[in-house]
Amino acid sequence: QVQLVESGGGLVQPGGSLRLSCVASGGTFSTYDMGWFRQAPGTERELVARISRTGGSTYYTAPVKGRFTISRDNAKNTVYLQMNNLKPEDTAVYYCAADQIIIRPEASSVDYWGKGTLVTVSS
Numbered sequence: 001q002v003q004l005v006e007s008g009g010g011l012v013q014p015g016g017s018l019r020l021s022c023v024a025s026g027g028t029f030s031t032y033d034m035g036w037f038r039q040a041p042g043t044e045r046e047l048v049a050r051i052s053r054t055g056g057s058t059y060y061t062a063p064v065k066g067r068f069t070i071s072r073d074n075a076k077n078t079v080y081l082q083m084n085n086l087k088p089e090d091t092a093v094y095y096c097a098a099d100q101i102i103i104r105p106e107a108s109s110v111d112y113w114g115k116g117t118l119v120t121v122s123s
Contacts, residue, residue, distance in 0.1 A: 002027040002112040004096045009117030012086055016121070020081040022096030022114055029077040030054075035103035035110075036070060036081045038092035038119075045095065045107040049081060063089070086121045093118050 008020040020036065035050040049070035050059040058070055069082040079096065096114035097103055103110065 002032065002098050004098060004112055004114035006094065006096045006114045006117040009094060009119045011120045011122065013123050014087060014121055016086050017082070017084045018086065018119060020083070020094055020096075020117060020119075022079045022081075024077045024079075024098060027098075030074040032098040032100060032112075033102045034070075034072060034079040035097045035099075036079075037095045037097055037107060037110075038090075039095065039116075040092040043092075047103065047105045047107075048094070050103040051079065083119070086119075088121050091119060091121050 002024055003026045004022050004024050006022045008018060012018055030053055033052060036048045037045045038048050039045040048061055048064055049068055051070045051072050055072050067085045072079040093116040095116045097110045098112040100111055
């Protein structure tokens with residue numbers, strides 16, 4: 001059983017930056033495909049970014065391309081999401097996700113979830 005704990009959320013002004021971290025325990029981190037999802041009030045949970053086991057392959061949803069960067073440090077059992085040029089529409093709870101096969105856009109297919117960290121972008 002894998003436990004995921006996110007940190008790094010908070011309040012930031014439009015145009016600002018935040019870095020989210022997710023520390024994994026209870027499993028072999030390097031064997032999991034990792035991702036970040038987000039969920040705003042009244043919306044479905046959506047895939048933001050995904051990274052392969054070695055970090056060699058990444059995916060970003062179109063609205064965040066060029067602004068967000070996902071990375072991982074297998075030695076530290078940690079996955080990161082660097083978020084730059086934040087916009088009010090990025091406001092959401094951000095969830096870390098792990099999967100034994102591959103992170104897919106369907107949230108229902110994910111094996112493990114963190115509890116989420118709130119990101120609020122507002123002036």
